[in-house]
Amino acid sequence: MNNNMGMFKVRVAEVLEETSNIKSFRLKRVDGALFDPYPAGAHIDVVGPTAVVRQYSLCSPPHDLDEYVVAVKLEPGSRGGSQALHDHVEVGHELEISAPRNLLSVAEDADRHILVGAGIGVTPMISIAYHLHRAGEEFELHYFARSAKEAAFRDLLGERSGFGERVHFHFGLQREDQPDVLDGAFADLSSASHVYTCGPQGFMDGVLERASSVIPKDNVHIEHFQAGEPVDTDSDAPFEIELDDEVYEVPVGRSIVQVLGDNGIEVDTTCREGICGTCIMGVLRGEPDHRDQCMSSSEKSANDQIAACVSRSKSPRLVLELF
Ligand code: FES
Structure with missing residues (x-):
């Protein structure tokens, strides 16, 4: 199996029109071997024909390691993600996917x-x-x-x-x-x-x-991972963050997590996609530009927390604290 930075090649074995705007794709390893076991509720990254990466849940039985099935909904306004998968991916095509990741683990000790x-x-x-x-x-x-x-x-x-x-x-x-x-x-x-x-x-x-x-x-x-199309980053601008009386500039194209990492301050992360909430930091002053999927609308409007792996700032400076 090809493995390029954690990505794997699969071949499309079947494409089904589940509804007028949802297609399912049955994927098999190109070498015909079985996939590794994965936990129920997991999702994978799929690199589409235009190299856009999207996350999709595995919806096949987790004990069936012969194939993965994902369902792709055509998102309105899609430019390269779901639209390209719907329009250009057919049986026999090869795609690149990541190993499954799971943010929704099943509680094994539950009564129901x-x-x-x-x-x-x-x-x-x-x-x-x-x-x-x-x-x-x-x-x-x-x-x-x-x-x-x-x-x-x-x-x-x-x-x-x-x-x-x-x-x-x-x-x-x-x-x-x-x-x-x-x-x-x-x-x-x-x-x-x-x-x-x-x-x-x-x-x-x-x-x-x-x-x-x-x-x-x-x-x-x-x-939370069922993210829509990515936010428009054309109007992104640099901003400052202040942490423990030190000020750092977050340039366009770098995240708060990356800038802090550059300066020797490690923020715990898991998904780095605004999904899991691992990187959430406190906001003491300033107004975040929330771009995550992990906080609720009320948490976002309180403006006292930020998912530091993806979110930016609407104000020139954010004063942050580590949780
Ligand atoms: S690391 Fe998962 S939301 Fe930031």
Whole structure:
């Protein structure tokens, strides 16, 4: 297997139109060998035909190491990511992918697991469901989508998966009806139950709010990685950061984490993509330009924390503290 800086070559074995704007891609190793084992809920980086890198959940059974399946939603305004994968990738083409990474680990000591996916956010829930089903764990999967037509993997989850009545479809629900449905899903949970969710930020905020009224907040696992297209960086400008009375300039094209690293101050990081929250620092003064996927809207508007691997500043200087 080719391995270039942690990237691997795979061949596209099948492309399926799951909905009018979602395609699934079945990927196999070019050398015909098995993939390494990976945890349920993991995702991979995929380098598309235009060299743009995007993250996609693995939605195949984690015990099936013969192939990976990812689902790609065509994002509006996509210039090189999802659009290129939809338009130019066919069976037989080779792609480069990373090894799986996981930011959404399954709590192995839970008494019950409730998986809540909205739209394309159902994908990490599928691999977790496969894992839990195989392990004989108690789980339910709640799948929210605008309509049955827009719900990828509906047939798979309806019959072929074998999950049976553990799958609950919620299609075409009005936003104001979602809290009642979530309350119903969470009604019988105990303090040892865990909830996992992936979908649009507002949806996940709602799941967190309803679930944490029943179970400890720490038992709610949120998958943020389904990032959209990258932010426009054309108008980026340098800014200053102050930490422990020292001032450093963050130039265009460098992150706060990198600048601090250049100056011997190591900030812990995991994803370096604004997804995991490992690098979050406190903001004592100044207004961050939030570009992460890991903080909620209310955390962002408080402006007292920053994901230092991706976010920048709207003010000339940010005064920061390390947590
Ligand atoms: S390292 Fe993951 S959000 Fe910054």
